[in-house]
Amino acid sequence: MMIALLSLPALAMFVASFLHTPRARRFLPLSSVAILIPVAMLFFHPKPWRLWGDYLVADDLDSYVLLVASVVGIGVTLALLTLGRHVEIGEAAYRRFYRFFALFWIGLIVSILANHMGIYWIGLEMATLSTVYMIKTHHSAAAHREAWNYMIVGAIAISLVLFGIILIYASAKPVLGEKAMLFDALLAQAHAIPSPFLFEMGFALATMGMFVKMGFFPMNLWLANIERASYYPVAALFSGILESAVILGFFRFSTVARAVNEPHLVGFVFVYTLLTIFVVAFLIYRAKDFMRLFSLSGIEHMALIALFWVGGGTFAALLHFGAHAFLKPALFLSTGVLESRGRYHIAGALRGYRGFRGRLFVFLVGLFLLAIVSLPPSPMFFSELYGFGAMVDAAESSHHLLAMIGATLLLLILLSVIFYRFVAIYQSMRYEGEAEERPVYAAELAALALFAAGLLLLITPTAMEFLRRIV
Amino acid sequence: MVDLLIGIFLATLITALFTTRLYRLLMWYSLNSLSLGLLALLLGRSQHDGAMVASGVITLLLKAGAIPWILKRLSQRFALERRIVPNIRIQYAIMLVPAILVFTFYLAEPISHMVSGNANDVAISISSLFLALLLMMEHRNIAPKIVGFLAMENALFLLGTTATGGMPMLVELGIFFDLLMAIVVINLLLRREEVRR
């Protein structure tokens, strides 16, 4: 029953996509807001709640990620209303976009709530395939090429994840039988897995697949090009909802891997994420348009989240994740307005707005830009403080304190490169260049306000308490 | 008999790597899926596993019959080029394919000792995965990339069958469903191909 309630907004969108009246789509944001009701029910029900046998189980982590993803979904639905005013899109393509968005949403809800590795994978694959078409909705040669690129690399990444899942299942099957596909059963019996090497190999492969999907090394520019070539709501969906599901999968797999062999896990993930952040920091320094800038910054934040989670700062990782999942889609949605006069007009992008809407827009975007580089009181500021602190705390008890401090210093240097670039961009947007009038519509402003409200809620003590209790 | 079918699986995949005609490529893929389906049927019958028999039948119908036919129709509708141009020259491919085989067999050695199924079959399915990856990357046309993706799914199915004695039925059904959706998406994606090539 819960599953039906949760998929109701997506179904409404799917049905609405077949109607030929554009006005029917106006009420879609209302139906999307309706998803908050079952999500709220999830929060107040005793956990873990078995929604569908052992396959879909809602626990604290699930509910949090689902809440964040739902808010992003609502925001994007709001902003989609004005997509036609910022870019050229045909009616049929617009309707198909909604159809695939609905499929994407259902796939990801299934993925997020999944306790069964196979169900997780199926939902992720369904979401991946629907995004392929959403990228291609933009009828340009670049979008066509990037859609194929995405299909191929995405297919390889998802197959790697399936490969890893099969190996993990094979390693745990002697002990657990068919239950070896369930995350909670794996966690309970992690110490009893007969061949840890097989499990670790499966985990490494699945993690590599998930990291490639999130755009880590060596696929950084792949993701940036894809997001560049598609419409801005697609990029918002990617960084808000798809990456939430993928990082949730990473959280679950790594929790089991930590029980099997912690030093290997930490070493592997640390090297990978540090390498990624190193490369991405310099790519951000050279980014010249908004979409690439934001997608590369998204990769950097995802890498930080993975780093914090594995390094011991699980609370920091979750806080960072929530903040990023609100900030990044908000920034992507705002590029719809910021780029309405052309792509490479970074200078002066925040000048020339008039009226209450314009000024509110400038205020919100400025806030988001500065929040994403962890200026206080952004939740990212707190998450990075807690994260680095937890990492050093965890390292104090092991022999690797010096290595951890070195890693932290390196991270701080790289983050400062990014910080410098973002501040320079903000200043250029505010104070340089020509003031050109860019229209701002109520729908997308509402979406931005929603994300800002979500961010504010994250800093409140109740939210932080809740996050501390998870894991 | 199982060994023979797995041998045919790998043989058809390697032949698909060297072929230069589109319809031949589809035929090798169809034979590949045929051997896979027969293998699933045989194993399911010998282990009295109804789920595996069912997935074997679905594999035969879908992957050995429907999908190659659909791909052939798509290639006719969008007038895809029927000559497949390799990116690496044949001399290097002759050296690369055995190198990949040796490398993956070497990788699969420790795994095969830990898995309940037959060691060779696990190693062959892992090397099929890598060879399918090579198929995706080796040619310039679109069709080998699609067939490579499908062959990767075949290899993963084989791995699931031999390493774990069959994945749970729900997962198998989900994988089939996703494959169908992939074909739909490929159809939609090809809609622009007629302009390009």
Place this chain on the structure above:
Amino acid sequence: MSLYLLTILLLLLIAPLLLGTIKALKMWLLFKRPLSPLQGYRDAAKLLRKETVLSEEASVVTRIGPFLVLAPLLIVLFFLPPAARGAWYVSFVDAFTLTGLMALSTFFLMLLGLDGASSFGGIGASREAFIAALAEPAMVLTIFAVSMMAGDLGVGQAGANLARSFPTNHMASFLFAGISFFLLLLAENGRIPVDNPETHLELTMVHEAMILELGGVPLALVETAAAVKFVIFASLFASLFLPFGADLAWPLALALFVGKLFLVALVVALVEVHTAKLRLFKVPNLLGIAIVFAFLSLITFYVLGA
């Protein structure tokens, strides 16, 4: 010992019959009035009566060449695995010796083609070298793989072992080696995917180009050599990959063996009718598959034990 000699004599005698059968089958499949399979003998008899005309540039190589083309193949006939249980056989000859002897025959054939100073001979010799360069390693690997699976490096002993007990747990390796060996059979004997044995067009000749200058007795010798080469390959295929029925009574076993040879001829005829000749620069693709399968067979057996 008498069975051994009888087998060799039998193989020698039916060699032209096999090639004639292939030709007749092809013509029948193409709805033409088939040639008699005994045409090979009639051609040999006719050629033995004809006079020999040599080119001005021909040296001593052209005079002794044909004999040297036939001789190594006749020696290989003595080293084949036994056709029936109880026959004597040579057990210590391995893949390298077999391949080397056949390569010696090919070498003299190439010299023969070059010696006449005609351009067709040159074309044929260079193309034959091109094909042989890829086919020889594959053959060594394939026969080596099968010998290892049968437990003895000597081909004769390997054939006898296989006839006694076929290792069914190595089916995958056998399959790969079988595919590779069949492709090599087509390549080394100049059959359709690689070379067209029936035309004398510049575009499609390899073997025919090298012997274009010959006539009379030398031509009869070289044609017999081609027939004997086919019989060698067919009999190797039959003993190594279809090793059943060798423990019947010797007349039956011999008859079954000859039946297997005709089966191979039938399959070759079917392949020839259904395939088009490859462009010369596409032949490496086909032989590449043969090499990869030979290699695959070897490592599947050695590394995995499959």
